[in-house]
Amino acid sequence: MFFAGSVPADRTDRYRLVHDAAAAADRLGYEAIWLPERHFDVFGGLFPNPSVLAAALAGTTTRCHLRAGSVVAPLHDPIRIAEEWSVVDNLSGGGRVGLSIGSGWNTNDFVLAPDRYETRVADSRASIAELRALWAGRRVARRNGSGRTVEVAIQPPPLSSELPLWLTASGNPDTFIAAGRLGTNLLTHLLGQDLGELAGKIKLYRDARATAGHDPGSGRVTLMLHTLATADDAQAWTAARAPLRSYLRSALELELRASAGGGRVSGGRRLALPALSEAVVEELLDERTRRFFDDASLLGAVPKCLAMLEAVAAAGVDEVACLIDFGPSRQFVLDSLNRLAPLARPEVEGAVNVGTP
Incomplete structure (x- = not known):
């Protein structure tokens, strides 16, 4: 499962869903808990540093993997990333x-x-080599406070011999190719790309792995999908429409802000969006919300969710990271995890990992 991190209305216990859902994931056999890194926005605002919450969940879970998705590497020295994790x-x-x-x-x-x-x-890509070196116990060079170059290693040394790494791709084909060349796994989503486009980019990733000498079949492709498994599709639409629309509004505002600054690339194409009227924004959000519900989510009854899992598996996805941070109540979200858990099991034909056993 993956926490998108919108700030909840309850100011007294903002992280209760995180703890309760992590406990449920650990019990139900989900593979991993993904914790994002903040934007200075309600979008991701609960997670200024994913390692902090991961450390808290390390003491309350026993088997689930604890993953950062994503560490914004240019904001941190790789030494700090490696030592915290x-x-x-x-x-x-x-x-x-x-x-x-x-x-x-x-x-x-x-x-x-x-x-x-x-x-x-x-x-960010240069940091991957240093993270691997530090995790393996090697030293990296830095200048100290007196201007001398010294070599440092991390403390404490990790217990694990290897650090599984993903590269986050928003849809730019170059990022998929870079992940293949670097030999990392891949984390992506369906903002700015559909499943057909994603399938082509996954092929680029596999081909790049092979060209670079990595096993083309060993890299894991993880896809983030908004998730709320309900008794029927209508119940899911009623429950998910408003929070999903709010999420997409935040994403659009970030796109527009970054586009104005020349910084956002969506699907490999730089956005050049004009100033949009509120009426146009509302129409765009209505269209995006419906499309996401129908074609880019695990929102709905279990048969709809299973059909989506089969579709993403056919596109080359190995694992689904379930974005679960919205619902009418905490218990509603936990009930959804219970409904979805059987689809993660190998005996369910067509299922792919959904943070799986």
């Missing part, structure tokens, strides 16, 4: 940590590192 690895007993690395695109996030915005793609 090594702590989580130690707290969780080893073998449960994984990271997806993103370059970032929201300009406001870069108040933390404004000089790295223009070089963010190159910086």
Whole structure:
């Protein structure tokens, strides 16, 4: 499962769904809990640093993997990323940590590192080599406070011998190819691309893995999908329409903001969006909300969810990360996880991993 991180109305217990859903995932046999990194917005606003919550969940779960999706690497030194997640690895007993690395695109996030915005793609990919080296116990060179170059290793050393890594792709084909060349797994979504386009980009990823000498079949493609499994499709539409529309409004506003600054690339194409009237925005949001519900989500009754899982598997997806941060109540979301859990099991024909056993 994947927490998209919209800030809930309940100010007294904002992280209760995170804890309750993580406990349910651990019990029901889901494979992983994904924790995103913040935007300075209600979109992702609960997660300023995914390692903090991962450390908390390490003590309350026993088997679920704890993954960051995504660490915006240009905002952090790889030493800090590696040492924080090594702590989580130690707290969780080893073998449960994984990271997806993103370059970032929201300009406001870069108040933390404004000089790295223009070089963010190159910086994020360069960080992967250092993360692998640090996790393996090797040292990296840095200048210290007196201007001398020194070599440092992380403390504490991780328990796990390897750090599973994903590269986050918004839809740009170049990112899929880069993930293949780097030999990482791949994390993506259906904002700005449909399943047909995604299938073609997954082929680019597999081909790039083979060309770079990596096993083309060993990389894992993870797809984020909004999820609410209900008794029937109408119930899901009633429950999900308003929060999904709010989510898509936040995403659109971030797109427009980044487009105005020349920073957003969607599906490999730079957006050049004019100023939109509120009426046009509302119409666009209505269309996007309906399309996402029908064609790009696990929102609905179990048969609809299963059909979607079969479709994404046919496109080459190996694992679905269920975006579960909305619903009319916390219990409604937990009931959805119970309904969906059987679809994660290998004996269900056509099922792919949904944070699976």
